[in-house]
Amino acid sequence: MQVIELFKTAIQSLKANKKRSFLTIIGIMIGIAAVIAILGIGDGITQTMYDKFGNNAKQGQQTTEIAFYPDNLTSSTYGFTQTEVDNIKTQFGGEIKRVQIERETDNLSTQAQIGDTTKRTNVSLLKKPTNKISLISGKNFTKNNLTAGQASALMSDKVAKKQYGTAQNALGTTVTVNDVTYNIIGVYKAQGQYTGDGNQNPYGADILVPDSLYYHGESATQGNTLKLTLSQGVNASHISRKVAKYLKKNGPARNQGSYEYIDMEKALKQFSSEMSIITTFISFIAAISLFIAGIGVMNMMYISVSERTQEIGIRLAVGATPFNIMMQFLVEAVILTVTGGLLGFIGGAGLAHLLAPLLSNAIGGAGIHIHAHISMNAFLLAFGTSAAVGLIFGILPARQAANKNLIDILR
Amino acid sequence: MITLKNINKYYHQGNQRFHVLHDISIEIDRGELVAIIGESGSGKSTLINIIGFLDDDFEGTYFYQDHPIHDYTRKQFSGLRNQNVGFVFQNFKLLRESTVADNVALPLLYAGKSRKEIGARVSEVLNQVGLAGYEQQLPKNMSGGQQQRVSIARAISTHPKFLIADEPTGALDSETSQEIMNLFKSLNQNEGTTIIMVTHDPHVAEQCERVIKIIDGRVISDSKEGEKRAGN
Numbered sequence: 256m257q258v259i260e261l262f263k264t265a266i267q268s269l270k271a272n273k274k275r276s277f278l279t280i281i282g283i284m285i286g287i288a289a290v291i292a293i294l295g296i297g298d299g300i301t302q303t304m305y306d307k308f309g310n311n312a313k314q315g316q317q318t319t320e321i322a323f324y325p326d327n328l329t330s331s332t333y334g335f336t337q338t339e340v341d342n343i344k345t346q347f348g349g350e351i352k353r354v355q356i357e358r359e360t361d362n363l364s365t366q367a368q369i370g371d372t373t374k375r376t377n378v379s380l381l382k383k384p385t386n387k388i389s390l391i392s393g394k395n396f397t398k399n400n401l402t403a404g405q406a407s408a409l410m411s412d413k414v415a416k417k418q419y420g421t422a423q424n425a426l427g428t429t430v431t432v433n434d435v436t437y438n439i440i441g442v443y444k445a446q447g448q449y450t451g452d453g454n455q456n457p458y459g460a461d462i463l464v465p466d467s468l469y470y471h472g473e474s475a476t477q478g479n480t481l482k483l484t485l486s487q488g489v490n491a492s493h494i495s496r497k498v499a500k501y502l503k504k505n506g507p508a509r510n511q512g513s514y515e516y517i518d519m520e521k522a523l524k525q526f527s528s529e530m531s532i533i534t535t536f537i538s539f540i541a542a543i544s545l546f547i548a549g550i551g552v553m554n555m556m557y558i559s560v561s562e563r564t565q566e567i568g569i570r571l572a573v574g575a576t577p578f579n580i581m582m583q584f585l586v587e588a589v590i591l592t593v594t595g596g597l598l599g600f601i602g603g604a605g606l607a608h609l610l611a612p613l614l615s616n617a618i619g620g621a622g623i624h625i626h627a628h629i630s631m632n633a634f635l636l637a638f639g640t641s642a643a644v645g646l647i648f649g650i651l652p653a654r655q656a657a658n659k660n661l662i663d664i665l666r
Numbered sequence: 667m668i669t670l671k672n673i674n675k676y677y678h679q680g681n682q683r684f685h686v687l688h689d690i691s692i693e694i695d696r697g698e699l700v701a702i703i704g705e706s707g708s709g710k711s712t713l714i715n716i717i718g719f720l721d722d723d724f725e726g727t728y729f730y731q732d733h734p735i736h737d738y739t740r741k742q743f744s745g746l747r748n749q750n751v752g753f754v755f756q757n758f759k760l761l762r763e764s765t766v767a768d769n770v771a772l773p774l775l776y777a778g779k780s781r782k783e784i785g786a787r788v789s790e791v792l793n794q795v796g797l798a799g800y801e802q803q804l805p806k807n808m809s810g811g812q813q814q815r816v817s818i819a820r821a822i823s824t825h826p827k828f829l830i831a832d833e834p835t836g837a838l839d840s841e842t843s844q845e846i847m848n849l850f851k852s853l854n855q856n857e858g859t860t861i862i863m864v865t866h867d868p869h870v871a872e873q874c875e876r877v878i879k880i881i882d883g884r885v886i887s888d889s890k891e892g893e894k895r896a897g898n
Contacts, residue, residue, distance in 0.1 A: 260775050271763050569759045572720065573773040573820065574748020576741050662721050665755070666711075 261579075265586040272559070276591060279548075279555045283595025283644065284602060286545030287637050290538050291603025291629070292610065294636070297534030298628040299611050301527045308519040317485040319495040319519075320357070321502065325479070325512035334479045334508045342505070343481075343498060350489045351498075357480035360466060361457040362448070368431040369410075370418050377448075378432055379460035380469050388458050391422045393441030400440075401465045408437035409463040413445040430462060437464055492520045545640065548595070549648040556588050556652035567656050568664030581657035588649025589642055596641020603637070604629045667827070667860065668694040668717060673726035675712055675883075686712050687724070687883045696827075699854045700862045701874035709883040710864045711832055717862060718830035719747045731827075748776050752821025754863075756833035758813040760805040760820075766792070767801040770820045777824055791819040795849060811842035818849060828860035829853070835870055847873055 269276045323334020340354045360380040367376035384396045391412050400407050408430055415425035422442040429436050448459040483498065485491045499516035506514050560567070567580055607627035615625045675687035686709045694700055694717075704710045715721040716728065719735065722743055728735040730750070738746065752773075753759075760769050767788050774784045792798055795815040805813050814834060821829055831850070835843035847870055853859045863874070871877050879887045 257775075257778065257780070260781075267764070565759065566761055569761060570772065570776070571744070572747065572753050572759070574744055574776040574824075576744040576776075578741070579744075579776060662715055665715075665720065665759070 261582055261586055262590070264583060265590055268559075268563075268583075268587055269590060275555055275558075279552055279591050280595040280598065282548035282551040283545070283592050283641055284599040286541070286548040287596045287599025287641055288603035288606060289541035289544055290640075291600055291633055291637055292606040292627075293537050293541055294534060294633050295604060295607030295627040295629045296611055296614065296625070297530055297537075298630060298633075299607065299626050301530045302628045303625050304523055304526060308523060317487070317489070317491040319483050319485065319491050319516065321481045321483065321495065321499050321514060321516045323479045323481075323506070323508060323512055323514050325508070334506065334512060334514060335481045336507060339481070339502070339507065343483075343501070346501060347494065347498060350486055350494045351483050352486050353482075353484035355482045355484070356478040357482045358470060359478055359480065362460050365432060367462065369414065370428055370430075372418070376414075376432070376462055377460040378462050378464060378469075379457040380466035381463055382466045385458070388443040388446070388463075391442045391444055393426045393439070395441055395443075396463075396465070402467065404465070404467055406435055406437045406468060407440045407465070408432075409441045409443055410439050411445040411461050412442050414461045415439075415442045432462070432464060433469060435464075435468055437462075437468075492518050545644065549592075549644040552588055552592060552645065553648040553652060555591075556584060556649055557655070559587070560584065560652050560656040563656075564659065564664050567659055568661060571659075571661045572665065577657035581653045584653035584656045585646065585649045588653065589645035592641040592645030592649075593638065596637045596644075599641070600634060600637035604633075667696045667731060668692070669727075669729040670717070671727045671729075673713075673716060673724055673728065675709070675716065675721075675724045685883065687716075690726075690883075690885055692878065692885065692888070694828075694860065694862065696860055697854070697858050698860055698862075698876055699851070699874045700860075700876045700878060701871040702862065702864045702878045702880060703866060703868075703871050704880035705866065708880045710880050712883075713880065714830055714832055714862060714864050718751050718753060719743050720753075744776075748773060748824065750827045752818075752824070752826040752829045754814070754817050754821050754829060754831040754834045756836040758805070758810075758817045758837075760813055760817055762804070762806045764804075765801065766797070766803050766805060766808075766816050769805065769816055770823050773820060773824045787823055788819075791823050792816075794822070795819045809842075810838050811845060814838065814842075814846055815849070818846070818853075822853065822857075822859065826859070828862060831861065831863035833864055833866070835865065835867060840869070843867065843870065 325334070335356045337356075340356060343351065343354050360382075362377045362379055364375060365378055366373060367378065369376070381396060381401060384398055384401065386395075388395070388409070393409075396407070396409065399405070410425050410430070412422045415422045419425045419428065425439050425442050428439050430439060431437070443458075443463075446456055446459045448456055483495060485494060495516045496518070499514055502514040503509060570580060570583075571577075604627070607629060611625045611627040670690055670692045673687055673690040674685070677684040677686055690713060702710045702714060712721070716724050719730075719738075722735075722738065722740065724736070726736065730746075733746075735746075761772070767785075770788045770791060771784045774787060779787075788801065789798070792800060795818050797812065797815050797819065800808075800812070800816075805816060808816070814837075818829075818834075829850075834850070835846055838846065850861055850863070851873065854861050863870075865871055875889075877887075877889045878885060
């Protein structure tokens, strides 16, 4: 018998019993969908972490950071100066494309003169207008304010009330930071110093000023964070560790603090392996439903075989071999499960994409957006598993069909 | 063409063993129209199942065109059935949910023929049994006589060497029975198809050229043997 006829016959038989076929497909679909959804979200979380913190976070570039932690938090010593940058450039020129002292823009602790008092204040620098603060009075920054070099600033209501009594009163006053005097054009509601995911919150500062004015348009010549951009293909973690080691020996401030390379990649690897253990474990539990669905397939095939005894007899009588009969029932089972598997894949992928944003909301971090990640492997897994379920749970009923005694059937 | 020698057949039921066929020896030649008659339980259906390669569980020797059928495996039986025998059953045994064309095509599919060949052959045999144009009908919407014609069309679709018919008119009224018998006779005379049928309708049996009577698993009379004896 030709293979295509085998499939046609199988599809015809399944159509003859639409309801039962449909229910069996649903069973498999739920099983596969559960596994795919969990894998999709698990992969998604890992992927998100790599995107956010990995060495390749910026597209096509490997970047790492080396930080200097001063022993005395209030000291004004900087860990990196232009000399360091030049030294590192000559030492590691082959592997490192660019060395840069990070310009710090968030929560700079500095002296500011507010009205007639001078005190230590947290200042954040803005490059673009933001809608993440809620204005109490006055106006927010516009694009023009920030790029045109106007000396305007925003003040938090906490500072405003302390200094001027009400938020309204603060408008029009001045604040002097780093020898530049800014006009207060708006007052915003004070925020916490840290975001939900534990990062520094730039909008938790007391005063917001334009980035262009604060640094006078120059790049930083000193700071506590060094940013390395590495050539493609080199082992970023390895090189960065070497640079950190070099700095520990030769850094200008090595006696006032410590240079640390935070190997995100290593931490991420550990995270991803832990994540995959958890994902696998949950998938196993989801696979139980797949097993139950498999038993459903088997049940249906057994019923089908006993219901279609006459048909089997007729086919055997007109010349079907037992192998033909077995293949027919096996193909029916596999068509059922593979259909269920593909539908389950679509359903599971959809479910993962629906659940991932909810999950990010539940975590609450504004900075973290988890996207479900459905890989080609997941597709192959769905396809392979469902086909395997069809074969495993279909073979016994199919063999029973093939081994029926022809004389008993036809009598 | 068919040579049975000392065929014995037992049925097992629990610990009991029923001896259904006793030392049956029959020879059937090409082109014969044979009726096997006998009361129910006499073993005639059992015998016809053995002749038609449906039953391989018997003692004795069965040579079909010099093939030692008694030595064949189940799989070889399938091929042999497909190539050599057509079956017609009392209750038609059609796939009720499939069209007439699909039913008739079934043996051709298992013979490995392509769709194109099959379509032409199906129309040809349906025409032969007087059901031209019925390809897309469903058997469940047809009369008994028509269904039996479909099953005859299915039986002859692979150009079998012989037809096995187990009570082909058992479920039909006498007028329809006669139509079916006429069809068998014309197949036998015009196409030279060997036909072996089981019946207990004497009216049907008397239209066959050879009648074998079986009682309690033994051949009681064979009209051909009678002729031979008469000739001697």
